Amino acid sequence: MTTTRSLLLACLLAWCAACITGCASLPARQPTPPAHALADVGATGLARLVAASTSADGQGRSGLRMLPEGPFSLDARLSLAAAAEKSLDVQYYQLQSDATGFRLLRALRDAAARGVRVRLLVDDFYTAGQDELFGTLSAHPNVEVRLFNPLPERKGSFLGRFIGSASAFARINHRMHNKLFIADNSVSVAGGRNIGDEYFMQSETANFIDADVLATGPVVRAQSAAFDLYWNSPHVWPIEQVVPPLLAPARSRERFDEIVGPAAPDIVVRAHDALGKTAVRQQLAEGRLDLMFAKATVLVDDPDKIARTDADERLAGSVTARVMELMDSARSQVLIISPYFIPGRLGMQRLGRAVGNGVKVTIYTNSLSSTDEPLVYLGYARYRDDLLKLGMEIYEVAPHRGGSTNLGAFGTSISRLHAKISVVDDDRIFVGSMNLDSRSARINTEIGLVVESAEVVREFRRLIPVRGFQSAYRLRLSDSGRVEWLEPREDGGFTVHHDNPGTNWIAELWNWFSSLFVGEEQL
Structure with a gap:
């Protein structure tokens, strides 16, 4: 995986090349109407399940579950996406074009087809070669895709984009490192994981030791407010303003399906994770989440x-x-x-x-x-x-x-x-x-x-x-x-x-x- 800090070594080269070749620039950003997390979610299946999973002494506190294992954490996101009825708010520093990334994107597409409002916010630093992917996803009804702090240069490899955007280095050096997944403003998954094979134990060469927390209750509403803060930020651009669509909407949707490919088999998870918990998929089917309750505060x-x-x-x-x-x-x-x-x-x-x-x-x-x-x-x-x-x-x-x-x-x-x-x-x-x-x-x-x-x-x-x-x-x-x-x-x-x-x-x-x-x- 190409890394932010290692590529800073290319900065000198980029500046030199920029002086010779010139740099790309972004069009003027057009204001977008503010949008916020949906509040009328009490009748959704997830909201009812959260209520059923909340004990008497858990009232007013947040429900929490550690997700230390990659497959269980990926299963949680995919299962919540499949269960969502109203909204999915998804925010990541990096969303890779690999098997795991395509799994999540297919899940977002399928949710949108059921009428779920999908908002996907991705930092633009690692989106080289993904303009078509995200643009064609955005062509689906009920889906919006936005980019945080986009690079002016859209073509070529990461290094090519970096060189072509070098005149804006003071700006593009600042990135949105946030990771957040919220279903129906009722259940969230947040922590250290980006979306890619190596974050969920799906890589054959190197895998990350990482951790997420599944949450319910008051802290989820605070996370939704944090998501809205970014979604409505002037540093965030609708992808259509950065990359104007080249295909008709129907053809764009077909092209998205071609890129992400057909549905893959379910993620394989053990019967219990390292903490003795069953998969979220199983708990959703059983109608009760296994949670601890505590005071939780969002820092953003x-x-x-x-x-x-x-x-x-x-x-x-x-x-x-x-x-x-x-x-x-x-x-x-x-x-x-x-x-x-x-x-x-x-x-x-x-x-x-x-x-x-x-x-x-x-x-x-x-x-x-x-x-x-x-x-x-x-x-x-x-x-x-x-x-x-x-x-x-x-x-x-x-x-x-x-x-x-x-x-x-x-x-x-x-x-x-x-x-x-x-x-x-x-x-x-x-x-x-x-x-x-x-x-x-x-x-x-x-x-x-x-x-x-x-x-x-x-x-x-x-x-x-x-x-x-x-x-x-x-x-x-x-x-x-x-x-x-x-x-x-x-x-x-x-x-x-x-x-x-x-x-x-x-x-x-x-x-x-x-x-x-x-x-x-x-x-």
Whole structure:
């Protein structure tokens, strides 16, 4: 997968090429009438099912279920799309043209054919080659497709579009990283997953360790308000204004069907997930969702964040700032799970203060051999030794130990971390799209949930084996002050690696060279 940060290395080339060839530009954006989440959904099957699933002590609180396994999380989205009667509001940073992406798009088409209002909002950064796909989907009655912060250049590969849009780099560098799926304004699925094979354990080469939360109740209405905030933003364009349709509507719909292909067999899921829960598909058929109830709060960035010229102003009030404040309130422990972790000067100060106050800080992130963003790993490595010296525990995902996560069969594929979770003490947890790095803090927009519940935290901790993070290397400093990576063995011992495991000096040299061209603020 092409990655945002790695492609920043092409920025210099893009600027040079732009000076020679010129750049594309967008037409003037035409205002669109505001639209909002449907409120008259009480009679829908999903709303009635939520009511039937809500216990007496759950009244006024949100219903919640962790979705740690990819197939179960994909099943939840597809099943909710099939059950929706009124509306589907869908928002993603990336929606790939692969088997998983086509599954979801077929489900949206089929819902629209039943009369469901479908609103699909996609960040435009990774839509190279998808103009026809999204344009022909938008030709269906009841479907609207919009793009967040579109690139001016529409043709060619990602790099070609990037070069052709280079004169707008200061704008297109800011992306909508949000992930959100809402059915009938009654049930949502949100967390760290984009839409693509590797986010749902459907890839043969590499799959992500990730997490979503299914939600009902008050928090869903707050998520719908967050969706509307983006849908009606001036940074969002109807796809027809960016890519005028070339085909008649009927032919466009036929073309969409040709692109996404025929229906595929149902997703295969185990009888129970790692938490002992059955699939959402089965629970919908049985008429009751298995939920925990708690206070949940939506954290969401203002889409206008991307237009603020001062980086500190973009940080103020952001999802990142609020999660850091949550960590500041820790009394005993903080667990940080972040695939892209660069604490920066401010983060180091706050984490150091927490440790000084007796708070145990544990960090779980990618290793150099598991990450899809090696430049980010190098940014994190600048702080790694100091984090260890301060007494923090650090674990890095070992790419070939996915089977020890209890999250399904990785097979021969490597495991990579993509979940973004922070656990504070034993009673608060954040799950969302936000990484603990400068890009999430000051460049992109993010969304997430804070849940205040000891029960939910206990449920999450069940995902961590009794012996700890067996899917990861544990880091320590040797007597000489060098980092060592301890790989768990089946006998309970460790194999000690004195150099970054799973890499070679050529790759490390190239990554170091590349890092010279990308500042930490862009990572």
